Amino acid sequence: xxxxxxxxxxxxxxxxxxxxxxxxxxxxxxxxxxxxxxxxxxxxxxxxxxxxxxxxxxxxxxxxxxxxxxxxxxxxxxxxxxxxxxxxxxxxxxxxxxxxxxxxxxxxxxxxxxxxxxxxxxxxxxxxxxxxxxxxxxxxxxxxxxxxxxxxxxxxxxxxxxxxxxxxxxxxxxxxxxxxxxxxxxxxxxxxxxxxxxxxxxxxxxxxxxxxxxxxxxxxxxxxxxxxxxxxxxxxxxxxxxxxxxxxxxxxxxxxxxxxxxxxxxxxxxxxxxxxxxxxxxxxxxxxxxxxxxxxxxxxxxxxxxxxxxxxxxxxxxxxxxxxxxxxxxxxxxxxxxxxxxxxxxxxxxxxxxxxxxxxxxxxxxxxxxxxxxxxxxxxxxxxxxxxxxxxxxxxxxxxxxxxxxxxxxxxxxxxxxxxxxxxxxxxxxxxxxxxxxxxxxxxxxxxxxxxxxxxxxxxxxxxxxxxxxxxxxxxxxxxxxxxxxxxxxxxxxxxxxx
Amino acid sequence: xxxxxxxxxxxxxxxxxxxxxxxxxxxxxxxxxxxxxxxxxxxxxxxxxxxxxxxxxxxxxxxxxxxxxxxxxxxxxxxxxxxxxxxxxxxxxxxxxxxxxxxxxxxxxxxxxxxxxxxxxxxxxxxxxxxxxxxxxxxxxxxxxxxxxxxxxxxxxxxxxxxxxxxxxxxxxxxxxxxxxxxxxxxxxxxxxxxxxxxxxxxxxxxxxxxxxxxxxxxxxxxxxxxxxxxxxxxxxxxxxx
Numbered sequence: 044x045x046x047x048x049x050x051x052x053x054x055x056x057x058x059x060x061x062x063x064x065x066x067x068x069x070x071x072x073x074x075x076x077x078x079x080x081x082x083x084x085x086x087x088x089x090x091x092x093x094x095x096x097x098x099x100x101x102x103x104x105x106x107x108x109x110x111x112x113x114x115x116x117x118x119x120x121x122x123x124x125x126x127x128x129x130x131x132x133x134x135x136x137x138x139x140x141x142x143x144x145x146x147x148x149x150x151x152x153x154x155x156x157x158x159x160x161x162x163x164x165x166x167x168x169x170x171x172x173x174x175x176x177x178x179x180x181x182x183x184x185x186x187x188x189x190x191x192x193x194x195x196x197x198x199x200x201x202x203x204x205x206x207x208x209x210x211x212x213x214x215x216x217x218x219x220x221x222x223x224x225x226x227x228x229x230x231x232x233x234x235x236x237x238x239x240x241x242x243x244x245x246x247x248x249x250x251x252x253x254x255x256x257x258x259x260x261x262x263x264x265x266x267x268x269x270x271x272x273x274x275x276x277x278x279x280x281x282x283x284x285x286x287x288x289x290x291x292x293x294x295x296x297x298x299x300x301x302x303x304x305x306x307x308x309x310x311x312x313x314x315x316x317x318x319x320x321x322x323x324x325x326x327x328x329x330x331x332x333x334x335x336x337x338x339x340x341x342x343x344x345x346x347x348x349x350x351x352x353x354x355x356x357x358x359x360x361x362x363x364x365x366x367x368x369x370x371x372x373x374x375x376x377x378x379x380x381x382x383x384x385x386x387x388x389x390x391x392x393x394x395x396x397x398x399x400x401x402x403x404x405x406x407x408x409x410x411x412x413x414x415x416x417x418x419x420x421x422x423x424x425x426x427x428x429x430x431x432x433x434x435x436x437x438x439x440x441x442x443x444x445x446x447x448x449x450x451x452x453x454x455x456x457x458x459x460x461x462x463x464x465x466x467x468x469x470x471x472x473x474x475x476x477x478x479x480x481x482x483x484x485x486x487x488x489x490x491x492x493x494x495x496x497x498x499x500x501x502x503x504x505x506x507x508x509x510x511x512x513x514x515x516x517x518x519x520x521x522x523x524x525x526x527x528x529x530x531x532x533x534x535x536x537x538x539x540x541x542x
Numbered sequence: 543x544x545x546x547x548x549x550x551x552x553x554x555x556x557x558x559x560x561x562x563x564x565x566x567x568x569x570x571x572x573x574x575x576x577x578x579x580x581x582x583x584x585x586x587x588x589x590x591x592x593x594x595x596x597x598x599x600x601x602x603x604x605x606x607x608x609x610x611x612x613x614x615x616x617x618x619x620x621x622x623x624x625x626x627x628x629x630x631x632x633x634x635x636x637x638x639x640x641x642x643x644x645x646x647x648x649x650x651x652x653x654x655x656x657x658x659x660x661x662x663x664x665x666x667x668x669x670x671x672x673x674x675x676x677x678x679x680x681x682x683x684x685x686x687x688x689x690x691x692x693x694x695x696x697x698x699x700x701x702x703x704x705x706x707x708x709x710x711x712x713x714x715x716x717x718x719x720x721x722x723x724x725x726x727x728x729x730x731x732x733x734x735x736x737x738x739x740x741x742x743x744x745x746x747x748x749x750x751x752x753x754x755x756x757x758x759x760x761x762x763x764x765x766x767x768x769x770x771x772x773x774x775x776x777x778x779x780x781x782x783x784x
Contacts, residue, residue: 108674110644
């Protein structure tokens with residue numbers, strides 16, 4: 044389980060190898076493909092996850108009024124638009140001079156976000172991953188979908204659909220629409236919840252918590268049923284990164300950045316989000332539109348890290364809700380004193396995060412601040428703002444500069460899935476080495492590659508948002524991969540420290 | 543004097559001397575789609591959305607005086623098809639991205655597209671390259687959404703006495719400009735208190751930093767479709783357009 048140091052990223056002699064492509068990767072958000080290069084003995088020589096979408100948000104945000112941005116950038120995604128909506132709003136809070144929202148505004152935004160975590164985690168587990176986990180990785184492809192789940196496990200499918208529906212209802216009530224609403228505005232929110240709306244949600248929340256607990260138990264049973272598979276499949280060691288709230292609590296909405304190494308030792312802690320550009324650099328590789336972020340202090344080889352549920356639940360010291368914290372402790376104990384790096388453990392971590400979200404939603408719904416009227420505040424204008432949030436898939440960074448004319452001049456987004464670029468590539472290389480070498484490739488075997496990718500719940504649409512003055516490098520290679528010519532454009536400047 | 547009537551879609555609608563078909567219809571709470579008409583301004587009949595058939599001829603309801611016994615066809619498949627086509631042309635000529643437009647939910651162009659069941663733009667998009675003018679401290683001009691209704695031109699010229707706006711160019715090149723040597727709004731005497739600041743039916747002239755302050759569900763056309771707001775449209779003043 045040692046780091047192989049990018050082995051299998053680039054074959055020595057690609058021109059002589061046989062190419063197999065998984066295109067598109069299915070049951071993920073967005074479009075991507077995997078290419079495998081095999082030699083004459085069916086030994087895997089190169090494995091790459093390519094992201095083939097190209098979006099352009101960082102470019103067309105430029106020149107738009109800042110108050111439009113939270114509504115516009117959320118169109119990056121149809122699954123977790125709330126994350127982009129809130130990360131942008133948080134960044135623009137700083138621009139309108141707000142460091143602390145009113146209690147009502149912050150709690151309403153938190154409710155929206157935790158509703159989003161709940162619906163996205165439910166969608167991913169029940170709709171996208173449960174078919175692999177409940178039927179088997181190489182089971183009949185015709186049944187390996189949510190319809191198959193509904194036929195074989197109707198109650199599991201029903202709960203999955205209704206868990207997601209509940210999260211979507213929270214989003215509708217706080218943002219105005221289930222997808223792509225307008226609730227968060229720079230400096231606050233545009234609506235509160237009525238008492239009747241809170242009661243409507245409270246009537247269901249205890250069922251939601253119960254179902255979330257059952258989902259955690261289901262994942263645990265899966266781990267118990269095949270411990271070797273769940274602990275080893277695609278496993279690789281890496282650093283972890285996430286936001287952490289005050290006193291080390293897991294916090295999806297706000298906090299400071301913390302990173303651990305693969306043994307759990309703290310690498311950095313308490314980093315203000317404004318300093319993200321000092322902490323994280325990004326590498327561009329010629330074969331993918333998605334960049335490769337790494338902790339700058341540790342370089343590209345050693346600085347890459349995982350984000351998302353598996354990173355968060357092990358990076359934090361505690362969860363602030365009792366049922367989820369008890370489950371988190373059990374999860375940590377499963378590692379026997381070591382960090383858990385197994386990609387399939389993402390599902391376990393994801394479901395206990397869903398339980399935490401459900402419990403937090405219950406607490407928020409009992410808070411009368413949700414029905415308050417003090418929703419927006421402002422302060423002295425600033426020219427720059429960074430907003431960081433823990434999206435369902437991991438740490439999401441939005442950074443904007445705004446001119447005196449109120450128009451956005453620069454935008455930088457580092458999206459959750461982008462952080463997991465190297466980890467996803469690592470996971471599929473491990474799977475390819477372990478299961479594909481020397482074997483006749485079948486749909487079921489190739490699905491194992493996709494299973495590894497799905498653990499990370501990637502959103503490939505979100506992750507390929509860049510266009511314009513990004514540091515683009517064009518290389519001309521011959522059939523053996525020898526560099527013949529290279530063109531490079533200059534990279535844009537974004538300050539490391541933001542006031 | 544006996545009461546005078548037009549027959550609007552077969553229904554007798556009374557009017558007084560000097561009233562247009564549009565005024566008579568609105569007084570009777572009957573909706574005729576329109577964009578460039580505003581009760582506070584002299585009609586000019588440029589958007590053609592209010593085209594009706596009067597005694598068999600296509601005319602603009604906002605400029606055509608009502609005549610006793612005139613037979614007017616308004617809410618018919620033929621006219622609504624033509625209106626939908628005109629809307630589609632307006633949409634593709636500009637850059638109308640409702641999903642991220644702050645005027646969404648209180649935009650007359652969008653409201654009419656819903657009202658007339660416009661489901662697609664139909665025509666190829668022009669994607670014009672129009673810069674935003676953010677030079678003014680209080681007001682943003684987003685020319686991407688201009689439909690050339692000239693309400694701002696009329697308001698600034700006829701009411702504010704400032705002549706801040708004008709249309710320039712001809713035919714397909716016609717576009718809204720700001721009357722300043724630099725072309726920038728900041729270099730005019732335009733003010734947020736001007737009537738012209740509050741009359742835009744779409745999302746061109748926008749009060750800055752207001753954005754999405756009104757939640758979905760409470761916006762003007764969330765509450766009621768435009769076709770059911772005839773009474774408000776007939777009595778509206780520019781101040782309510784802010």
